[in-house]
Amino acid sequence: MGRLNRRSPDALIFLIFLVFLASLTSAWKKDEFRSCRQTPFCKRARGRAPNSLPSFSVADVSLSDGAVSARLVPAPTLRQVTDDDPSAADGDDASSRSLLLRLSVYRGGILRLEIDEDPSSAPTTKRRFRLPDVLLPNLDDLRLWLSRLSPDGASATSFYLADGFEGVLRHDPFQIVVRRAGSGGEPVLSLNSHGLFDFEQLRAKKDDENWEENFRSHTDSRPHGPQSISFDVSFHGADFVYGIPEHASTSLSLRPTRGPGVDESEPYRLFNLDVFEYLHDSPFGIYGSIPFMLSHGTRSTSGFFWLNAAEMQIDVLAPGWDDPAAPNAGRVDTFWMSEAGVVDAFFFVGPGPKDVLRQYASVTGTQAMPQEFAVAYHQCRWNYRDEEDVAAVDAGFDEHDIPYDVLWLDIDHADGKRYFTWDRVLFPHPEEMQNKLAAKGRHMVTIVDPHIKRDDSFYLHKEATEKGYYVKDASGKDFDGWCWPGSSSYPDMLNPEIREWWAEKFSLKEYVGSTPSLYIWNDMNEPSVFNGPEVTMPRDAIHMGGVEHRELHNAYGYYFHMATSNGLLKRGNGKDRPFVLSRAIFAGSQRYGAIWTGDNSADWDHLRVSVPMILNLGLAGMSFSGADVGGFFGNPENDLLVRWYQLGAYYPFFRAHAHHDTKRREPWLFGEQNTALMREAIHTRYSLLPYYYTLFREAAVTGIPVMRPLWLEFPSDKETYDNGEAFLVGSSLLVHGIYEKDQKSASVYLPSGASWFNLRNGVKFDGGVSHKLAVSEDSIPSFQRAGTIIPRKDRFRRSSTQMVNDPYTLVIALNGSLAAEGELYIDDGKSYDFEQGAYIHRRFIFADRKLTSIDIRPSNVGDKKFSTDCTVERIILLGLPSGAKKAVVEPGNHETNIELGPLTLRRASPPVALTIRKPNVRVADDWSLRIL
Amino acid sequence: MRTHRIRVSIAISCFCLLWVGGFTSLPPRELLGIAPQDEGYYKSDVIKCKDGSKKFTKQQLNDEFCDCPDGTDEPGTSACPEGEFYCRNAGHIPRTIFSSRVNDGVCDCCDGSDEYNGKSNCPNTCWEAGKSAREKLKKKIATHQDGLAIRKQELEKAKQAFAEDEAELLKLKNEEKILKGLVEKLREHKERIEKAEEEERLRKEKEEKKQREAERKSTEQNRPSEESAQYQSEGTQDTPMEMNSQDSVEIGHEPVVPPENEYNSRIEIPAVHNVGQKQVADNIGESITSGHGSDDVNNEIPSGHAADQEHISGNTEGLSREELGRLVASRWTGEHAEERTNEPNDANGEQEEQNQDFSDSAEEENYDSYNSDNDEDRHKFDDDDIQDVAAEEYGNHVEPDGSYDHDKDYKSEFPGSPSWLDKIKQTVQNIIQAFSFFKSPVDLSVASRVKKEYDDASSKLSKIQSRISGLSEKLKHDFGKEKDFYSFYDRCFENKQNKYIYKVCPFKKASQVEGHSSTQLGRWENFDESYRVMQFSNGDRCWNGPDRSLKVRLRCGLKDDLADVDEPSRCEYVAILSTPIICLEEKLKELQQKLEDMNKRQPSTHDEL
Numbered sequence A: 001m002g003r004l005n006r007r008s009p010d011a012l013i014f015l016i017f018l019v020f021l022a023s024l025t026s027a028w029k030k031d032e033f034r035s036c037r038q039t040p041f042c043k044r045a046r047g048r049a050p051n052s053l054p055s056f057s058v059a060d061v062s063l064s065d066g067a068v069s070a071r072l073v074p075a076p077t078l079r080q081v082t083d084d085d086p087s088a089a090d091g092d093d094a095s096s097r098s099l100l101l102r103l104s105v106y107r108g109g110i111l112r113l114e115i116d117e118d119p120s121s122a123p124t125t126k127r128r129f130r131l132p133d134v135l136l137p138n139l140d141d142l143r144l145w146l147s148r149l150s151p152d153g154a155s156a157t158s159f160y161l162a163d164g165f166e167g168v169l170r171h172d173p174f175q176i177v178v179r180r181a182g183s184g185g186e187p188v189l190s191l192n193s194h195g196l197f198d199f200e201q202l203r204a205k206k207d208d209e210n211w212e213e214n215f216r217s218h219t220d221s222r223p224h225g226p227q228s229i230s231f232d233v234s235f236h237g238a239d240f241v242y243g244i245p246e247h248a249s250t251s252l253s254l255r256p257t258r259g260p261g262v263d264e265s266e267p268y269r270l271f272n273l274d275v276f277e278y279l280h281d282s283p284f285g286i287y288g289s290i291p292f293m294l295s296h297g298t299r300s301t302s303g304f305f306w307l308n309a310a311e312m313q314i315d316v317l318a319p320g321w322d323d324p325a326a327p328n329a330g331r332v333d334t335f336w337m338s339e340a341g342v343v344d345a346f347f348f349v350g351p352g353p354k355d356v357l358r359q360y361a362s363v364t365g366t367q368a369m370p371q372e373f374a375v376a377y378h379q380c381r382w383n384y385r386d387e388e389d390v391a392a393v394d395a396g397f398d399e400h401d402i403p404y405d406v407l408w409l410d411i412d413h414a415d416g417k418r419y420f421t422w423d424r425v426l427f428p429h430p431e432e433m434q435n436k437l438a439a440k441g442r443h444m445v446t447i448v449d450p451h452i453k454r455d456d457s458f459y460l461h462k463e464a465t466e467k468g469y470y471v472k473d474a475s476g477k478d479f480d481g482w483c484w485p486g487s488s489s490y491p492d493m494l495n496p497e498i499r500e501w502w503a504e505k506f507s508l509k510e511y512v513g514s515t516p517s518l519y520i521w522n523d524m525n526e527p528s529v530f531n532g533p534e535v536t537m538p539r540d541a542i543h544m545g546g547v548e549h550r551e552l553h554n555a556y557g558y559y560f561h562m563a564t565s566n567g568l569l570k571r572g573n574g575k576d577r578p579f580v581l582s583r584a585i586f587a588g589s590q591r592y593g594a595i596w597t598g599d600n601s602a603d604w605d606h607l608r609v610s611v612p613m614i615l616n617l618g619l620a621g622m623s624f625s626g627a628d629v630g631g632f633f634g635n636p637e638n639d640l641l642v643r644w645y646q647l648g649a650y651y652p653f654f655r656a657h658a659h660h661d662t663k664r665r666e667p668w669l670f671g672e673q674n675t676a677l678m679r680e681a682i683h684t685r686y687s688l689l690p691y692y693y694t695l696f697r698e699a700a701v702t703g704i705p706v707m708r709p710l711w712l713e714f715p716s717d718k719e720t721y722d723n724g725e726a727f728l729v730g731s732s733l734l735v736h737g738i739y740e741k742d743q744k745s746a747s748v749y750l751p752s753g754a755s756w757f758n759l760r761n762g763v764k765f766d767g768g769v770s771h772k773l774a775v776s777e778d779s780i781p782s783f784q785r786a787g788t789i790i791p792r793k794d795r796f797r798r799s800s801t802q803m804v805n806d807p808y809t810l811v812i813a814l815n816g817s818l819a820a821e822g823e824l825y826i827d828d829g830k831s832y833d834f835e836q837g838a839y840i841h842r843r844f845i846f847a848d849r850k851l852t853s854i855d856i857r858p859s860n861v862g863d864k865k866f867s868t869d870c871t872v873e874r875i876i877l878l879g880l881p882s883g884a885k886k887a888v889v890e891p892g893n894h895e896t897n898i899e900l901g902p903l904t905l906r907r908a909s910p911p912v913a914l915t916i917r918k919p920n921v922r923v924a925d926d927w928s929l930r931i932l
Numbered sequence B: 001m002r003t004h005r006i007r008v009s010i011a012i013s014c015f016c017l018l019w020v021g022g023f024t025s026l027p028p029r030e031l032l033g034i035a036p037q038d039e040g041y042y043k044s045d046v047i048k049c050k051d052g053s054k055k056f057t058k059q060q061l062n063d064e065f066c067d068c069p070d071g072t073d074e075p076g077t078s079a080c081p082e083g084e085f086y087c088r089n090a091g092h093i094p095r096t097i098f099s100s101r102v103n104d105g106v107c108d109c110c111d112g113s114d115e116y117n118g119k120s121n122c123p124n125t126c127w128e129a130g131k132s133a134r135e136k137l138k139k140k141i142a143t144h145q146d147g148l149a150i151r152k153q154e155l156e157k158a159k160q161a162f163a164e165d166e167a168e169l170l171k172l173k174n175e176e177k178i179l180k181g182l183v184e185k186l187r188e189h190k191e192r193i194e195k196a197e198e199e200e201r202l203r204k205e206k207e208e209k210k211q212r213e214a215e216r217k218s219t220e221q222n223r224p225s226e227e228s229a230q231y232q233s234e235g236t237q238d239t240p241m242e243m244n245s246q247d248s249v250e251i252g253h254e255p256v257v258p259p260e261n262e263y264n265s266r267i268e269i270p271a272v273h274n275v276g277q278k279q280v281a282d283n284i285g286e287s288i289t290s291g292h293g294s295d296d297v298n299n300e301i302p303s304g305h306a307a308d309q310e311h312i313s314g315n316t317e318g319l320s321r322e323e324l325g326r327l328v329a330s331r332w333t334g335e336h337a338e339e340r341t342n343e344p345n346d347a348n349g350e351q352e353e354q355n356q357d358f359s360d361s362a363e364e365e366n367y368d369s370y371n372s373d374n375d376e377d378r379h380k381f382d383d384d385d386i387q388d389v390a391a392e393e394y395g396n397h398v399e400p401d402g403s404y405d406h407d408k409d410y411k412s413e414f415p416g417s418p419s420w421l422d423k424i425k426q427t428v429q430n431i432i433q434a435f436s437f438f439k440s441p442v443d444l445s446v447a448s449r450v451k452k453e454y455d456d457a458s459s460k461l462s463k464i465q466s467r468i469s470g471l472s473e474k475l476k477h478d479f480g481k482e483k484d485f486y487s488f489y490d491r492c493f494e495n496k497q498n499k500y501i502y503k504v505c506p507f508k509k510a511s512q513v514e515g516h517s518s519t520q521l522g523r524w525e526n527f528d529e530s531y532r533v534m535q536f537s538n539g540d541r542c543w544n545g546p547d548r549s550l551k552v553r554l555r556c557g558l559k560d561d562l563a564d565v566d567e568p569s570r571c572e573y574v575a576i577l578s579t580p581i582i583c584l585e586e587k588l589k590e591l592q593q594k595l596e597d598m599n600k601r602q603p604s605t606h607d608e609l
Helices: A009-026 A040-046 A353-364 A387-399 A430-439 A459-467 A496-504 A549-571 A604-619 A638-648 A671-687 A689-702 B002-021 B036-042 B126-218 B226-253 B259-266 B273-293 B295-300 B305-312 B321-333 B337-342 B354-374 B380-393 B406-413 B419-436 B444-476 B486-490 B585-608
Strands: A056-064 A067-074 A099-106 A110-117 A156-162 A165-170 A175-180 A187-191 A213-215 A218-220 A229-236 A240-243 A268-270 A292-296 A301-306 A312-317 A331-338 A343-348 A377-379 A406-409 A443-447 A481-483 A486-489 A518-522 A580-582 A594-596 A654-656 A726-729 A733-736 A745-750 A756-758 A769-774 A782-785 A788-792 A808-813 A820-826 A840-847 A850-855 A871-878 A886-890 A894-902 A911-922 A927-931 B046-048 B055-057 B084-087 B095-098 B493-497 B500-505 B509-514 B517-528 B533-538 B549-556 B561-569 B572-579
Touching (some): A040 A312, A056 A165, A067 A165, A110 A175, A110 A353, A187 A301, A229 A292, A229 A301, A240 A331, A292 A353, A301 A331, A343 A353, A387 A406, A387 A430, A430 A443, A459 A486, A486 B321, A496 A549, A549 A580, A638 A654, A689 A726, A689 A820, A782 A808, A871 A894, A886 A911, B126 B419, B126 B444, B126 B486, B493 B561, B500 B572, B517 B549
Parallel strands (some): A406 A443, A518 A580, A788 A820
Antiparallel strands (some): A056 A067, A099 A110, A175 A187, A213 A218, A268 A312, A312 A331, A481 A486, A726 A733, A733 A782, A788 A808, A840 A850, A850 A927, A894 A911, B046 B055, B493 B500, B500 B509, B509 B517, B561 B572
């Protein structure tokens, strides 16, 4: 009789034990992941002091093919022998072979540095891996043909980089410097200015050598031995560095990991891992890796990107790390280490923050333009169990008048986790189910992971096996790892042929039960291998062409995402924009869809870190990202859930998700009051969809993220540099999260140089000041910047697709000179016709009491047209002195009334702003409106 | 004014479109989306927003611009986000929908009135839909009518049963009082006898000692000690042996509270206590043994409790690669490694709290088998529950004693007439009289009779007391205003779904049974939503989840029938129980009224069509 037992003391102890166990299970498993110290290449590299290595010198500098080419010759001294570094043993020619160096310049302020071994003197047949398919295919079109090298002092060569910038190659010791041109020659970026450049060259294995590495119960055969690369990069004129996602951190900037004043810390690790219950503040690697770092300071902004998909570890060095007596000011030094690959690195000169982002985007691409529905709200749970469940959740949203656009199905929808199949007991009519949703303008997403169940009766496994499409293990057999379906294998996504094969699987014919309104979610693509070292694939697994997994690990998920995205593209005959959410990411993932920050937890800390995480992802090109609203693990308290909706409504990717052990979390399950608050948060997002969609267009064209750190728009306001609590949506909207339970007030810094209007009540606040604001439960602090115009759609619908014909509201926040500007981009929301010019792009300009709408769509973008009958039903004016009663619309010369109205059309909203009633002008047309 | 002209032309064009299309005629713009009972409100030229925030003119009514934040001025358009639209739905039931549904491309009203901008084709389906709705309603009414009749009978029975139980309780309480007095008297006598016996024994011993001393003195070499040793042993063992034999005879006849359990009997532990305890002890012994036996199995599959803890806490060295995979997977799922692989896609209820099961199900199973030994089958939960509450009440964590059917036992022992009490009274009287000729040494036959009578009487007393506690426990419950649910007390409802049998025992507990293992879904909590929902909570704990709970929604039906057991959220179950008990008069009237309303609008609207 367990019931009585449970009350006895023994039972109590047992219960406590269970709780203890549970707490053990929920802890992050530090031991399962390698620290730098347990990673020989990292330990070796990190142990070196500046300028302690024998240096390389530059020889045979010449111009070839419009680029600088040279040899890096190692110093003739013997390399230091360290105990744990057999590669440094003497008698090997590796240390005396020279390396090949190439420097090329691209339009817009980009310098590319490539260093590889000289194949003509290679002792082995193995070639170092150069990662294909990440750089834009047309990058070469941007290359500048260098025609002249200039001597720079006694032993350096300089060359043109961009207007106002030049590149310098110092000869002995070897060093690269990007500097401002002219007499001062102020440096912007430098590589190897601390002499930490090291390059372990491939060599033949000696009989007595053992290259194996062991970690826990796993052995890495390391058939090619040590091949790591490390070097230092300095960002001059920088106060902070950012980027290199993905890490969970409460800090927006990258905190130093080494040097004076830094407690013992791991370097930032870039190694894609499926980390169970990741910590909210840690430099350890999680799901994604983008080796792109930006620096920002009052004097300059610059960036550095190392195209390399092997494990990378990066130290941010605190001032004085090299010389505590003379700490460097106005400079941030960093130290980069990678297990394999080559040096293929890009220096971005800036000089402004947005310049750096554009430069990076011109190398790796911009955010793919999403379908409009994907920008709206997504409802997910592990798992919506069956068709009845799906129908009930769908009906729940309607009953409570809460819009949503996408319903998601997690792993359990498939038959035994065989993706592309359906559990026919739970989902007997998948097409009908999707069509029912589609009838209300809604979409569905199913999950497709890379692990394929090793089941001979599963067509996908059969085909992949027969065609030899799986990644191989070190012995050459199909790699067999454990994941959701049990024993699984992984398609070799490095191979373009296999990616094509994979893409075909998404055709409506092959994916039985799919419909055109079904889109895809790629999870577990780090790849997650439950019984692999660090829960991933062994590094000595083999991909196409003998490439070792260690060499491309961080890009596996990228290739998988790419193949899936191409599958959806094919499915729609190239006309339907894919929507694929991926967990693993690499540089360039933005071209293939959305990403999210993985399995977070329902606690306040995880709510807080979502902002710095998404901001850093955005800086690294990933505009379309978000965190699971509510937190994946655990049950959020009501107020946490509400706060999460209020913040998540501003994430570029807005999805609620939950673990299957958690209580049901649909927004109407927490009492009427909370339902109303969550409904309001979601409605806020829906009304801002025109603004978001316009920002996505901007991201797709320029690479400037939708969600931005304050300093991106206010680069000279130092107060903003490390602000990770607030963010901007576009350039016009500032949002500050509420990250604590029962928080009654918040200290919100509003950047200088502008005034700010509270979005709830229209109250104006000065910039450059930290305001202490009372916080109510109905919203989080949000402001519109003076001088901006935000387009909204204030009518509610069940889904974004039903809002297509609804009229617009323009919210104009006037600055001190009573002027404002804003943009609106509209297209069909789903096809690629916009590439042929089928879109509307307007700029609204308010000046001299007159609002004008002008067409900014270039005339040479194509012949296709997009048209809409949508009108502007309301214009709200903030910051205009009262007294205006009427406005005149041109053309037509018709008058319309101005009266006091509310900022949002909700019950009990007070009339606080001048509102132009029913101007009823078409958004597609040119018009103007004069305030009388 | 230009805007005015546009508005009118839109209204006209909509009107024409619908007219041509053969739909129900659209009301004029000013009346769009307004309920008939509200039409008066919109009569005047200047209308107030219902929230009092401002006023608007008749021109502003349904002019596609939201003037009142509460939506008063736009009942017929989508302009106000928080407004509502009224569909007349002639031929069916009128409906109010959110403004967000107006002209959104989805036909929400069966009369199509919510889609009037000409972009979607919404035929009038009210007549058809109304017809089937009326059919359904008629059926529902019939069920309610028949159910109501059954309910009335049931209520009568419940009232009667309740009265009987109350009367019995009263009677038992009286009997208890008398019996208590008798037992007390018997106890006094018994103690006196025992005292006397003890004195007698001591005296005898003394005498014997003296005698032996004398004997030894007189004949020192005559007798070896053989005989005296024998004698001695006989002497010391005499009395206890006699008592023991008496006890054991009685155990065979009927359970008896052994002397050391006097305290327990005071807290109303039924007489089988000892047997139960022993059984449990045996079972524990067994489970320990079987635990040892299965050690090997545990080593083979890392499912054992201990093995798991170790793995989860991070020691994964030495696992096979498959075990490691399963183990890591189990972190996300909270499930146990080996279960996952056996049935990787069995989502429902496959999580088992191994830790708990280890202690729990082993015992529960044993407990069950004990049940069936002693107790034919039914009402397993009855006593179980009573026991529980009893233990709770006294804050005393006694070992459970297994199930015991008080009712049956009680009745067989205390047959209908109350004459047994008189008999006991008489007997006690006799004994006491016999005893007044108290003499020494103690008359052995009288002494044993007193003891026997005492044991009999106190055993009867404890039975009465346990019956009293059972009845009072039952009567304490809230059975509804008219004791509606009184008959549910002794009943369980079952529903079989795949491999599970769901068992709901109102006022007691609910469980999910799979073969021999049973998972408790919850213990009785209360009625909720004015007796429309039965709540069971604090069931077995879910791994990584909440305690299990069950919500049983009651629905009017002609038979008691448990259906639609579901687990919409992890470890939170719901089910529906049809029962005539919930077929209420008011509801019937409400349904009839609804049907009448529907019928009323039926002929006229049909003509319109």
